[in-house]
Amino acid sequence: MSEFFTRLGDGAAVMMSKEDIRYDVEDGTADAADRGQIPELAKEEVDYLVEILTMPQKNVSVKRGHEGIMTFDAGTLKLPVRAGIPVDRLATLMIHERILCSDTMELCTTDYSYKSIKNFVQEEAMTMELAQNNCVMPIFYGAMPNLGQYTKPDGPIDNWSELLPMGKIAEAREAQEEAVEHAVSDMVFITGQMAEAGACGIQFDTVGASGDADVLAALMAAKELKKRFPNIGIEMGMAGEFNLGMHGQLEFEGERIAGAYPHQQVKMAEKAGVDIFGCVVNTNSNQTFAWNLARALTYAKACVAAAEIPVVVDAGMGVGGVTNTNTTPTDVTSRVSKALLEIAKVDGL
Amino acid sequence: MTKEEYIKAAIDSMIKGDEKLAVSVMNDAIADGVDAAELLSEGFSAGIREVGDQFGRGRMFLPELMLAADAMKAVSAIVEEEISKKGGTAEKKGTMVLATVQGDVHDIGKGIVASLIKTQGVKVIDLGRDVPAADIVEKAVECGADLIGTSALLTTTMGEMKVLEELLKEKGLKNKFKTLVGGAPVTERFAKRIGADAYGEDASQAVAEVARLLS
Amino acid sequence: MGGIRTAGDLVSRMVMKGMRLSAAKEYVADKLHCSVLDLSDTFAMKEIRESLDIGTVLDRKGASNGMEAKFNIEKVLGIEIPSVTQFKKKTGLL
Numbered sequence: 001m002s003e004f005f006t007r008l009g010d011g012a013a014v015m016m017s018k019e020d021i022r023y024d025v026e027d028g029t030a031d032a033a034d035r036g037q038i039p040e041l042a043k044e045e046v047d048y049l050v051e052i053l054t055m056p057q058k059n060v061s062v063k064r065g066h067e068g069i070m071t072f073d074a075g076t077l078k079l080p081v082r083a084g085i086p087v088d089r090l091a092t093l094m095i096h097e098r099i100l101c102s103d104t105m106e107l108c109t110t111d112y113s114y115k116s117i118k119n120f121v122q123e124e125a126m127t128m129e130l131a132q133n134n135c136v137m138p139i140f141y142g143a144m145p146n147l148g149q150y151t152k153p154d155g156p157i158d159n160w161s162e163l164l165p166m167g168k169i170a171e172a173r174e175a176q177e178e179a180v181e182h183a184v185s186d187m188v189f190i191t192g193q194m195a196e197a198g199a200c201g202i203q204f205d206t207v208g209a210s211g212d213a214d215v216l217a218a219l220m221a222a223k224e225l226k227k228r229f230p231n232i233g234i235e236m237g238m239a240g241e242f243n244l245g246m247h248g249q250l251e252f253e254g255e256r257i258a259g260a261y262p263h264q265q266v267k268m269a270e271k272a273g274v275d276i277f278g279c280v281v282n283t284n285s286n287q288t289f290a291w292n293l294a295r296a297l298t299y300a301k302a303c304v305a306a307a308e309i310p311v312v313v314d315a316g317m318g319v320g321g322v323t324n325t326n327t328t329p330t331d332v333t334s335r336v337s338k339a340l341l342e343i344a345k346v347d348g349l
Numbered sequence: 350m351t352k353e354e355y356i357k358a359a360i361d362s363m364i365k366g367d368e369k370l371a372v373s374v375m376n377d378a379i380a381d382g383v384d385a386a387e388l389l390s391e392g393f394s395a396g397i398r399e400v401g402d403q404f405g406r407g408r409m410f411l412p413e414l415m416l417a418a419d420a421m422k423a424v425s426a427i428v429e430e431e432i433s434k435k436g437g438t439a440e441k442k443g444t445m446v447l448a449t450v451q452g453d454v455h456d457i458g459k460g461i462v463a464s465l466i467k468t469q470g471v472k473v474i475d476l477g478r479d480v481p482a483a484d485i486v487e488k489a490v491e492c493g494a495d496l497i498g499t500s501a502l503l504t505t506t507m508g509e510m511k512v513l514e515e516l517l518k519e520k521g522l523k524n525k526f527k528t529l530v531g532g533a534p535v536t537e538r539f540a541k542r543i544g545a546d547a548y549g550e551d552a553s554q555a556v557a558e559v560a561r562l563l564s
Numbered sequence: 565m566g567g568i569r570t571a572g573d574l575v576s577r578m579v580m581k582g583m584r585l586s587a588a589k590e591y592v593a594d595k596l597h598c599s600v601l602d603l604s605d606t607f608a609m610k611e612i613r614e615s616l617d618i619g620t621v622l623d624r625k626g627a628s629n630g631m632e633a634k635f636n637i638e639k640v641l642g643i644e645i646p647s648v649t650q651f652k653k654k655t656g657l658l
Binding site for chain 1: 352406407408409410411412413415416418419456457461463464504505533534535536538539550
């Protein structure tokens with residue numbers, strides 16, 4: 001029986017038979033369908049995914065005409081901060097436009113949380129103005145709601161992660177509700193400043209990282225921003241395949257936020273006036289790449305089917321089926337891109 | 350009620366996160382001659398595993414998980430009291446030092462693990478987040494811990510778990526403490542590679558591994 | 565899609581308005597008077613971008629760049645670009 005080179009969820013190389021790869025694909029899609037209460041991938045989609053996973057080429061690509069657009073989170077963090085290249089953010093944007101040929105790019109700062117930006121938003125707006133004068137491609141401004149930053153000692157509110165284990169449920173819920181008010185106010189102020197500086201789009205990134213209150217804050221901020229700046233593009237990227245219920249009872253426009261899966265998250269985003277939805281499915285390091293990709297595709301496909309707005313899937317390290325390793329292998333990322341665009345029919349990555 | 354009915358009621362009390370109901374089920378069962386330890390493992394523990402699973406699926410939420418954990422602690426205390434009344438000694442539970450490793454500030458998952466491990470009667474000393482390996486070892490020595498648990502959410506910080514293992518070896522303490530590792534990028538293969546004694550993929554597995562290491 | 569090597573930036577501008585990918589591609593192709601497949605073809609798009617003066621990867625003397633190119637993109641796509649509006653306000657063009 002011939003075996004194929006593939007990987008485990010943490011990126012480690014492994015040889016697997018086609019039958020074992022198919023088993024994991026079927027198991028991965030069944031897992032997503034069971035958890036999300038959504039349809040499994042159809043047989044022909046499973047067949048095609050197995051074909052993609054077993055293609056002999058190291059890197060694969062989409063069929064001509066299936067190219068999707070690319071947006072970025074943590075955009076200008078990648079070259080000057082994470083890669084340590086001594087270039088400023090404006091040069092980073094232009095490198096992405098002229099050399100890396102990004103379709104869009106995000107201007108952001110090292111502390112990727114809206115709360116932190118409040119203190120120097122004028123300087124950020126100046127950078128956005130410069131970027132807009134120099135760049136042809138659309139430039140977003142982005143950061144995370146990061147509600148945790150409003151808790152002591154970083155902020156004024158009691159920490160619900162400490163209150164909950166003490167059994168102080170009501171107090172923990174109140175603290176989260178208070179944090180939402182602060183976060184919405186900050187996000188509307190900052191994104192408004194960036195809109196006035198000519199940003200083409202605003203990104204609310206890793207929404208839900210601090211639970212359902214984090215999601216509520218982003219949705220409320222997006223709604224207010226859209227009201228004030230109807231012409232600005234709003235992208236909302238999530239933190240995981242379901243909204244973690246740190247509060248558990250919060251609602252947006254009559255829908256409970258906690259426990260919502262991508263096909264439900266996107267509908268809330270639409271109601272808030274979001275233009276692009278960033279679907280996120282976390283990678284399980286212990287399962288195989290085949291299992292993880294099948295699972296990500298199942299959620300993404302259901303999300304695309306439910307959505308009226310474009311869906312871009314987060315396909316970076318540890319999400320969207322991509323293995324959980326900093327140096328993501330291109331055999332993995334290229335297969336993820338192809339499968340998401342051709343099978344889940346997403347609008348971009 | 351029959352034993353089976355008590356087991357069902359125990360599971361139900363955990364799912365509802367109702368401490369009063371859980372205590373009442375346990376007390377009634379003991380009065381009816383049901384073995385308290387059996388009810389704890391077959392009923393209440395099964396119930397909290399169900400709660401953990403539902404939490405992992407986004408169908409139950411953190412406040413409910415915490416309520417169930419509190420209810421579990423209350424019934425565990427009754428069982429210990431019952432065992433000591435009969436002249437026995439409760440199973441050795443032990444002490445665990447738990448921390449998110451240095452450079453990493455993610456502690457939601459670790460908090461959940463801590464809460465569930467406490468329900469098993471294990472004393473958990475949670476050192477918080479961004480904790481240097483040296484501080485973890487110092488605290489473990491100071492409180493005579495049996496176990497050291499560490500969590501990392503980032504691929505860039507999981508290496509701190511190896512630093513901890515090496516520090517324990519360097520100080521001649523490797524055989525004194527059992528180590529348990531977990532977090533999104535951590536795998537069983539990684540745990541073996543660095544020499545950790547156990548790996549927990551999620552909170553339920555962490556609880557099971559703690560029980561195994563302490564037995 | 566290939567950014568300004570192709571029509572990736574232009575399609576993105578329409579996607580950012582909430583348009584699904586295939587509709588966005590058709591819209592842009594219609595405005596550029598080319599086929600949808602041409603949008604991802606660097607050869608075809610080089611000629612189209614140069615002729616419309618909407619910015620290219622390799623700069624050329626006298627060619628529009630940055631804000632200048634976006635003035636032209638606004639006209640070609642028939643949309644409003646926020647930074648162009650801001651520029652016009654600042655310079656008294658609006």
